[in-house]
Amino acid sequence: MGNSIRNKTKLSMPKTGQFTIVRSRLNQKLNGCVRRKLTLVLAPSGYGKTTAVLQWVESSGFPCAWFTADSGDNDPTAFWRNLCTSLDSILPGILCETESAVNSQELLAANAQITSVIDRAAELRCDCVVVIDDMQFIHNQTIYGGLAYLIDFLPPRLHLVLIGKAEPEHGLAGYELKSQLLRVGVRDLRFLKGEIADFFKIRDLAIDSQDVINLEKYTEGWAAALVAAAMSMEKGLNLNEAMTMPDGCSRSIDQYFMDEILSSWTEEKRKFAVETSVLKVMNAALCDRVTGGKNGGRLLGEMSWRNEFLIPLDNRNFRYHNLFKEFLYKLLLKEQPDSVTDLHIRAAAWYKEQEMCAEAIEHYLDGLSYNEAYALIERQLGELTMTGAFETGISWVIRLPESFSNASPKIAAFYAIYYAEFGHFELSREWIEKAVKMLKAMDDDETKKETRNIVNLVWTYLLLKQGKTEELLELTRNLEPDVHNQRKLSKYYDFNRADPYFYRCPVGALVNSVASSKEDLITLTRCYRKIILKEPGYTSLAIGEYYYESDHLDEAVPYLTKALENARSAQCAGVLVPVMIDIARIKKARGDLAGAFKTLEECESGLRAFNKAHWISLVQAFGMRLHMETGSVKTAEKWAGACKLGIFSEITRFNEFELIVYARYLIKRKRLDDACLLLLRLLNFADTEARQHSRVEILNLLAILSYRKDSLPLSLSYMEQSLSAGLFEGYIRSYVDEGKALLELLEQVTGASSVNGCSEEGAAAFAISLAERIRSEIGAYSKSNGIAAGDRIRRQLTARELEVLTLLYGADNNVEICKKLNISMRTVKTHTGNIYAKLGVANRIQCIRLVQEAGVFDTV
Numbered sequence: 001m002g003n004s005i006r007n008k009t010k011l012s013m014p015k016t017g018q019f020t021i022v023r024s025r026l027n028q029k030l031n032g033c034v035r036r037k038l039t040l041v042l043a044p045s046g047y048g049k050t051t052a053v054l055q056w057v058e059s060s061g062f063p064c065a066w067f068t069a070d071s072g073d074n075d076p077t078a079f080w081r082n083l084c085t086s087l088d089s090i091l092p093g094i095l096c097e098t099e100s101a102v103n104s105q106e107l108l109a110a111n112a113q114i115t116s117v118i119d120r121a122a123e124l125r126c127d128c129v130v131v132i133d134d135m136q137f138i139h140n141q142t143i144y145g146g147l148a149y150l151i152d153f154l155p156p157r158l159h160l161v162l163i164g165k166a167e168p169e170h171g172l173a174g175y176e177l178k179s180q181l182l183r184v185g186v187r188d189l190r191f192l193k194g195e196i197a198d199f200f201k202i203r204d205l206a207i208d209s210q211d212v213i214n215l216e217k218y219t220e221g222w223a224a225a226l227v228a229a230a231m232s233m234e235k236g237l238n239l240n241e242a243m244t245m246p247d248g249c250s251r252s253i254d255q256y257f258m259d260e261i262l263s264s265w266t267e268e269k270r271k272f273a274v275e276t277s278v279l280k281v282m283n284a285a286l287c288d289r290v291t292g293g294k295n296g297g298r299l300l301g302e303m304s305w306r307n308e309f310l311i312p313l314d315n316r317n318f319r320y321h322n323l324f325k326e327f328l329y330k331l332l333l334k335e336q337p338d339s340v341t342d343l344h345i346r347a348a349a350w351y352k353e354q355e356m357c358a359e360a361i362e363h364y365l366d367g368l369s370y371n372e373a374y375a376l377i378e379r380q381l382g383e384l385t386m387t388g389a390f391e392t393g394i395s396w397v398i399r400l401p402e403s404f405s406n407a408s409p410k411i412a413a414f415y416a417i418y419y420a421e422f423g424h425f426e427l428s429r430e431w432i433e434k435a436v437k438m439l440k441a442m443d444d445d446e447t448k449k450e451t452r453n454i455v456n457l458v459w460t461y462l463l464l465k466q467g468k469t470e471e472l473l474e475l476t477r478n479l480e481p482d483v484h485n486q487r488k489l490s491k492y493y494d495f496n497r498a499d500p501y502f503y504r505c506p507v508g509a510l511v512n513s514v515a516s517s518k519e520d521l522i523t524l525t526r527c528y529r530k531i532i533l534k535e536p537g538y539t540s541l542a543i544g545e546y547y548y549e550s551d552h553l554d555e556a557v558p559y560l561t562k563a564l565e566n567a568r569s570a571q572c573a574g575v576l577v578p579v580m581i582d583i584a585r586i587k588k589a590r591g592d593l594a595g596a597f598k599t600l601e602e603c604e605s606g607l608r609a610f611n612k613a614h615w616i617s618l619v620q621a622f623g624m625r626l627h628m629e630t631g632s633v634k635t636a637e638k639w640a641g642a643c644k645l646g647i648f649s650e651i652t653r654f655n656e657f658e659l660i661v662y663a664r665y666l667i668k669r670k671r672l673d674d675a676c677l678l679l680l681r682l683l684n685f686a687d688t689e690a691r692q693h694s695r696v697e698i699l700n701l702l703a704i705l706s707y708r709k710d711s712l713p714l715s716l717s718y719m720e721q722s723l724s725a726g727l728f729e730g731y732i733r734s735y736v737d738e739g740k741a742l743l744e745l746l747e748q749v750t751g752a753s754s755v756n757g758c759s760e761e762g763a764a765a766f767a768i769s770l771a772e773r774i775r776s777e778i779g780a781y782s783k784s785n786g787i788a789a790g791d792r793i794r795r796q797l798t799a800r801e802l803e804v805l806t807l808l809y810g811a812d813n814n815v816e817i818c819k820k821l822n823i824s825m826r827t828v829k830t831h832t833g834n835i836y837a838k839l840g841v842a843n844r845i846q847c848i849r850l851v852q853e854a855g856v857f858d859t860v
Contacts (some may be wrong), residue, residue, distance in 0.1 A: 010281075011086045013066035013131075015312050016054045018305075021198045023052065029188055030056040034127045037154045037180040038172065039161040045323045046224025047189040049163050050133055050311075057129060063090045068133040070280060072358070076142045077102060077389040080113050083132065090128045091120045097613035100573060103387040104497045105421055109142070110654030111149045112498075112614040115644070118150065124157035135164030144172065151175060153644055190221025199226055205233050224323060228256060231308065257327045261308070272299050273320075274335065277328035278343045278366070282318045289350040290343055341367040348372065358392075365399045374404045381414045382454065390418045409438040409451050413458045420462045428462050464495060467509030473520050495538060496574030498654040500581050500618045502538075502545045503693040505574065510542035511549075515730065518543060537566025537575040545582055551732040551773065553586050560586075573612035577603060581622050585737065588626060589777065593845045596626060617643070621661040628668050629739065630848040634811040640665050647678040651685045656694060663701060672709055679705065696726050696734050700742060707745050719749050723763040735770045736777060740855065743778075746771040793856050796838045804831040808844060809851050 030053065033039045041049045057064045067086040073079045081102045088095040094117060101112035121128075138144070151160060151172070162168060175181040191199060193212050196219075200207050207215070219225035262270050275291045276282055287296030300318055303310040309324035320328065332340060344367030351360035357376050364373035377396050384393040393414055397405055405411045412435035419428035435455045442448045456475070463472040496505035503511050513520070522539065544559030560579050567575035580603035587595040600623045607615050620639065627635045645662045649655065659682060666675035679702050686695040699722035706715035726734060735742060749767045797805060800821075807817045817828050841847045851857065 010068040010070065010313075011066070011082055012314060013057070013064055014050065014054060014068070015314070016051060016058060017312075019199075019202050020051060020055055021195065021202055022059065023055065023195055025192070025195075026052050026184075026188060027056045027059055029182075029184060031060070032182045033129065033159050033161060034062075036182040037151050037160065038175050039159065039182040039184065040168065040172070041161060041163045041184040041189075042165070042167060043186045043189050044165055046222055046321070047186060048223035049189060051223070052184075052189060053131055053133075053161060053163060057131070063126065063128045065090050065128070065130045066133070067131070069135060069137045071137050072362075072392070074138055074140050074143070075389055075391040075395070076108050076140060076146070077105075077387060078392060079138065079140070079143050080108065080146065081387070083130075084113060084117065087117060087130065090124075090130075091117065094120050096611035097608075100494075100497075100610075100612045101614040104494075105388050105390065106497050106652075107614055107654055108146070108388065110498065110652040111146055112654055114146055114150045114153075115617065116613055118153045118155060118644070121158040122155040124155065127157050127159065129159050129161055131161045131163065133163040135162045135168055136166055138168075144168065148172065151180070189223070191219075191223060191226060192216070192221065196221070196226065200230060203230050203234070205230055224321070227309070228261065231261065231306075254327050254330070257324065258331075261324075268295065269299055269303070272296070273303075274328050274332050275339070275343055277320065277325055277332050278340070278363075279347060280319060281313065282320075283316050286347065286350050290346045292346075341369070343367075345369050345372075352376070361396055365396065370400055370404060374400055374408070378408060378410045381410055385414060385417055390414075390421070394418070406434075407438060409435040409442070409455055412438060413451075413455050417458045417461060420458070420465055423465075425462065425466055432459050432462060461495060461507075464507035464509060467512070469509055469513040469517070469520075473517070494536070494572060494574045496578070498615075498618070500577050500615075500622055500657055501693060502541050502578040503549065504653075504657075504691055505578070507538065508542075508693070510538060511546045512729075514543050514546035534570040535566050536570040536572035537563035537579070540566060541575050541579050541582075545578065548582050548585065549731055549733050551736065553589060556582065556586065568606065571610045571612075573607055573610055573615050576606055576610070576612075577615050577619060580606075581619070584622070584626075585733070589733075589737070591846075591849065593626065593630060593849050594843065597623065597845070600626075618657055621658040625661050625664060628664060630845060630852060632811045632848070633668060636665050636668065647674050647681075651681060653689070656682065656685065656691070660694070660697060660701070663698075667701065667705055667708070672705055675705055676702070676709075692725060692729055693731070693734070696722050696729070696731055699725070700735065700738055703745055704738070704741050707748070712748065715745060716749060719745055719767075720763060723749070723766050727762055727766045732770065732773065736773050739774060740778060740852070743771055743774045746774070793839065793851070793854055797835065801831050801835050801838075804828065805835055805847075805851065806857065808832070808835070809848055809857060 030039070041053055043049050065083075065086040065088075067083050069079070069082075073082060080098070084095050084098045084102065097120070098113040098116050101107040101116065104112075107113065147160075154160065162172070172181075193216055196215050197207070197209075197212050200215075215226070215229065219229065262273075265273075272287070272291055272293070272295065276287050279286065279290065282296075282300060284297035284300060287300065288294055300310065302308075304312050304318060309321040310318050311321060312318050319325070332343075344363045348360045348363035348367060348369065351357075351363060352372075357380050361373050361376045361380070364370075364376065373396070377393070377400070380396075381393055384390065397411055397414070412431045416428045416431035416435065419425070419431065432455065435458075439448065439452055439455060442451070459475060460472060463469075463475065495507040496502065499505035499508075502508055522543075540559045540563035544556045544563055547553070547556035547559065560582050563575055563579045564583070566572070567579060580599055584596040584599040584603075587593070587599060600619055603619050604616050607613060607619070621643070624636050624639045627639075640662065643658060643662065645655070645659060647666075649659060651659060659678065663675050663678045663682065666672075666678065679698055683695065683698045683702065685691075686698055699718050703715045703718035703722065706712075706718060722735075725731075735746075746767045750764055750771065794802060803821060804817060807820060812820065814825060814828050814832075817823075818825055821828075836842065836847060839847060839850055841850060
């Protein structure tokens with residue numbers, strides 16, 4: 001699909017015609033584009049909208065990304081993929097960076113691909129323009145929601161221009177109230193007298209001032225009418241004869257095309273135009289295949305040179321003006337109704353030979369050639385699934401007779417994974433069961449083996465999302481080992497699209513089954529390898545993360561290492577991110593903060609190599625948590641200012657983790673009321689979505705926050721809810737990783753339990769064990785660095801060294817310390833070296849960690 005002519009032409013800027021005139025008035029109006037986020041160019045067909053914008057772009061010199069939409073772009077996946085492809089011309093590499101996000105319905109809904117575009121566009125050093133033409137084809141509310149998000153955060157150097165026949169749907173006009181919208185409409189696009197004179201002059205057609213007045217009156221400045229009148233004059237008619245265009249009471253445009261355009265053409269050209277009206281994009285070879293002639297190149301060249309309602313898209317591809325194409329197609333249906341299907345089938349055959357399957361499918365369906373369409377659709381469903389283009393696949397399938405979809409296990413599997421992706425598990429299961437029945441009716445051959453693998457993979461995904469591990473294990477045990485060796489699937493389906501902790505991903509149920517059935521899960525991996533070439537490492541990650549959360553760090557490492565190898569081999573970001581964050585967490589727990597940050601840097605590098613850039617924001621958010629825990633407030637402030645998050649941001653699975661980190665930032669900055677509001681919203685989301693691991697972290701933060709606000713009863717209530725859930729789930733590191741911030745509160749819980757009691761008898765004992773574990777980790781870290789307590793540190797340092805340490809802890813750099821203490825850079829370095837030597841640390845990160853854990857300063 002990516003190599004299709006249609007995509008090449010629709011994603012590049014068309015060329016202006018040889019008779020285009022400079023319209024200074026209109027260009028001046030369009031110059032206002034760079035002072036607005038959004039420009040709407042709206043008018044009926046034939047008003048020269050596209051030409052006007054093209055001429056302005058060419059004269060302005062602004063770098064431009066151009067995307068001409070069509071009906072196939074009403075699918076959000078197709079729309080954003082094509083727009084990002086176009087944007088690659090001004091934001092090199094953005095197509096690769098957004099590939100994974102565009103391929104995921106969940107990430108599309110979270111606008112992950114748009115966030116990448118916004119971040120990259122923020123780096124632009126000059127004004128650039130993004131033009132989306134033919135917006136009248138776009139009706140999907142999800143697409144308009146994404147465009148609104150893009151406009152809201154559009155960097156100042158990037159400007160969006162939408163061209164269409166009518167007002168865009170779903171409320172983009174609201175930007176007018178914010179003074180962020182420029183409108184260009186019929187009044188602006190109409191040709192005025194001077195422009196009409198220039199229009200005919202460039203065509204060497206002599207008209208006087210009265211003729212200009214008459215033309216303006218009759219055409220009302222409509223560009224298409226002026227073109228038609230000029231063409232009539234070129235064939236010898238006088239102006240009065242030429243001015244027969246519709247003015248509200250004259251003949252229809254179709255009649256005009258018939259009388260004034262086609263009537264002057266040779267029969268050869270007329271027949272060619274009518275028969276090629278089935279095509280959206282034309283080139284010589286395709287036209288010759290459809291018409292059965294050899295004159296395609298000559299006629300296209302002639303029609304283009306004469307500007308006969310044919311628009312050049314590049315040096316070899318063209319399309320008819322929309323009005324003219326509609327007229328020609330109606331004529332085809334009237335004059336040659338029996339040939340319509342055959343013309344579509346010829347076009348489909350040509351596209352099939354070019355391996356342009358999407359275009360071939362559309363023409364086969366239009367030509368009612370269902371067998372051929374069905375065969376190609378089955379071949380494309382796997383790719384559509386991997387790229388998340390479900391709506392495109394469904395739009396094809398529903399055009400097939402039911403007898404085809406009722407006999408295809410691949411179509412049934414496609415529906416099953418579509419419904420599973422959107423959480424409609426019962427419907428998904430119904431389609432899987434249909435697929436299994438269809439498989440039984442198939443003859444045993446290589447096709448059946450491959451199809452069985454597809455069905456089993458979809459069934460695996462459904463059961464994982466439902467958390468039905470036992471049923472999944474039963475399924476995998478029944479896989480026949482020898483049947484699948486020859487037709488293994490080359491691509492995996494990334495089960496985790498947006499969760500940096502595997503406990504929280506859609507197939508996190510794997511983790512919950514480790515305690516009782518680790519060997520079964522290892523067996524599951526072996527069975528999974530029967531249907532997939534590269535095992536991405538989910539099972540190893542599940543076991544490794546289970547050991548981490550249950551505080552068996554040494555046992556976690558081998559499984560995490562194995563998962564890392566698998567993830568790199570399969571280029572699976574859904575495993576790579578959680579496993580490297582787990583490794584970073586282990587390094588942090590062992591006091592190696594520098595190693596933790598290095599691991600996160602390596603993770604980002606790996607994601608860029610995989611073209612999975614949408615994950616980077618989540619890795620960076622985890623890095624910000626580490627920075628805040630080591631006192632690097634300024635780093636966190638920069639992140640908070642750039643992350644486009646707020647206390648009222650819409651909460652999705654994709655941004656939940658970032659919002660939790662943002663709440664930590666608000667607590668750090670003592671914006672406790674804002675943090676509380678955000679955390680309560682997050683808690684409601686976690687409860688609604690049954691995200692227990694998230695819920696425990698949020699409850700812990702609410703407990704810490706309430707304790708900071710001196711609301712001890714409320715704090716204890718949150719803490720007891722968390723402990724009850726954590727005890728049941730077997731969570732430990734979710735508490736220990738909070739460190740000293742949670743220790744004092746746990747001690748309060750154990751003290752209060754003897755008076756107030758706990759909701760569960762074991763909660764108090766659980767709190768005691770957690771407090772002991774946190775003390776042990778803090779003590780081990782302090783001991784490993786030769787530090788006993790904050791008092792000892794303070795006694796070791798001089799007054800000036802303590803002042804320097806205070807600023808180091810506050811994330812001031814050396815230059816800032818010089819200014820604040822009014823000392824030289826050399827003196828700062830001397831004091832810093834003395835501090836490191838006395839504390840037995842090697843760098844600032846280790847120093848800050850020690851100071852925090854030893855409690856040298858009171859921190860939030």
